[in-house]
């Protein structure tokens with residue numbers, strides 16, 4: 001496998017994992033603009049556990065899961081104040097969380113502050129790919145359970161969900177916490193893939209992109225994050241390749257503008273995301289008319 | 294001597310100084326079919342919201358099967374035999390028809406049970422939901438999107454969903470509103486069939502003809518106060534009831 005391809009596939013794997021981290025709360029109707037907060041915690045905890053202590057750090061097989069777990073615990077604790085907020089206020093609260101985490105780590109000398117932090121253990125595609133597949137399978141499974149049905153019900157109408165016995169708060173907390181777990185996992189894997197992390201990797205733009213690709217993929221089915229991550233990983237590369245092969249500076253330089261226009265168009269034409277329930281029904285070839293009263 | 298399943302005692306509720314439910318007391322007998330009627334804005338939906346826990350009571354108490362549920366969180370009340378449908382259709386737009394019905398099973402599931410897949414293949418929960426739809430005269434295919442179905446069908450799906458919770462008491466808020474004659478007959482059949490299994494029905498309905506076909510008991514609300522409780526026949530002769538409806542043609 002060429003270096004280019006495996007590098008791109010690694011990015012795709014990481015993007016898929018962080019997409020599911022944001023998808024889980026989004027599937028219950030919560031907009032989380034704090035992906036970077038989870039990523040920073042997971043990245044730095046994982047990197048620190050693996051690479052500090054004068055070479056006596058923990059193996060990746062321990063540092064990565066522990067980093068994910070610690071991120072999940074922090075997400076759980078934070079979910080209570082954050083989930084008191086709704087709609088745009090929740091977006092702001094999660095965003096503020098990410099900013100606070102970034103601010104703290106930037107001033108944390110033990111992990112290098114603004115200079116960044118080198119991570120020893122290297123996680124290549126052979127490690128990333130199976131973990132990514134496991135994450136996909138886990139999220140698909142979760143969405144197929146009664147718990148998943150409850151998540152989707154809370155998304156659609158929390159009052160009705162409550163009246164049918166669903167503890168809405170618990171569903172929200174669980175989804176947010178599991179999102180934290182996956183976000184921490186993403187951060188730790190990222191650190192071990194690039195062997196160097198800095199807070200700037202997970203800036204405002206990152207938070208926006210992740211939420212955007214989850215919304216663009218669609219939050220109604222577990223296909224959504226997969227499609228969103230694929231779109232955001234592949235399309236900019238395709239545009240770059242197109243610009244190179246056409247020798248067009250307009251496309252090469254303006255590809256992000258082009259990409260932006262594409263996103264706007266998608267949002268206009270598919271406001272509920274690329275993959276929706278209705279789309280899947282259409283694709284599966286069953287006709288609505290078959291329905292008998 | 295029959296026992297009461299639902300008991301309201303001096304229930305009151307205000308919204309911003311406006312008293313919407315004023316000192317309402319009545320009991321619904323086990324296994325009965327009771328109508329809750331009254332002009333628009335009388336407080337019928339609000340009373341349902343108080344019983345199901347959407348709103349907290351200001352005063353009074355509500356009990357079901359002898360158990361005081363006045364201060365029980367809404368999501369727990371379902372487990373004590375309470376289930377309902379809504380005046381305006383409140384099916385989940387992004388869930389399939391079968392999934393909507395399966396939502397009604399939630400209160401009967403255990404925490405570990407919630408982590409078993411139900412969305413893959415035709416397992417017990419799916420079959421139960423499909424059977425319930427079928428015996429209500431609704432044939433759907435897996436993955437059927439609710440929004441594509443006619444209004445009258447959606448109304449009946451709401452009833453089936455509520456039924457999935459295996460309630461002792463079913464609260465139905467204007468289930469026949471907006472239905473044509475055929476759909477109304479189908480609904481009456483369904484409700485009679487449900488009642489025959491021992492489920493107690495409390496139904497908000499405007500159409501007195503529908504009420505007298507289905508119910509043996511009528512509670513009349515007006516401006517948040519109970520003004521009558523008796524049979525449909527006597528309700529139509531009661532001056533207070535006629536006066537409440539005066540100028541409207543609701544009372545046949």
Ligand SMILES: Nc1ncnc2c1ncn2[C@@H]1O[C@H](COP(=O)(O)OP(=O)(O)O)[C@@H](O)[C@H]1O
Nearest residue numbers: 308309313331332333334335336337338339340
């Ligand atoms: N959440 C609420 N806030 C304020 N007023 C309300 C609320 N719910 C109902 N009301 C008022 O209570 C009164 C009774 O409404 P409702 O119970 O819907 O009547 P009905 O179902 O009998 O037509 C109306 O005047 C309505 O405006």
Ligand SMILES: [Mg+2]
Nearest residue numbers: 337338339380
């Ligand atoms: Mg009403």
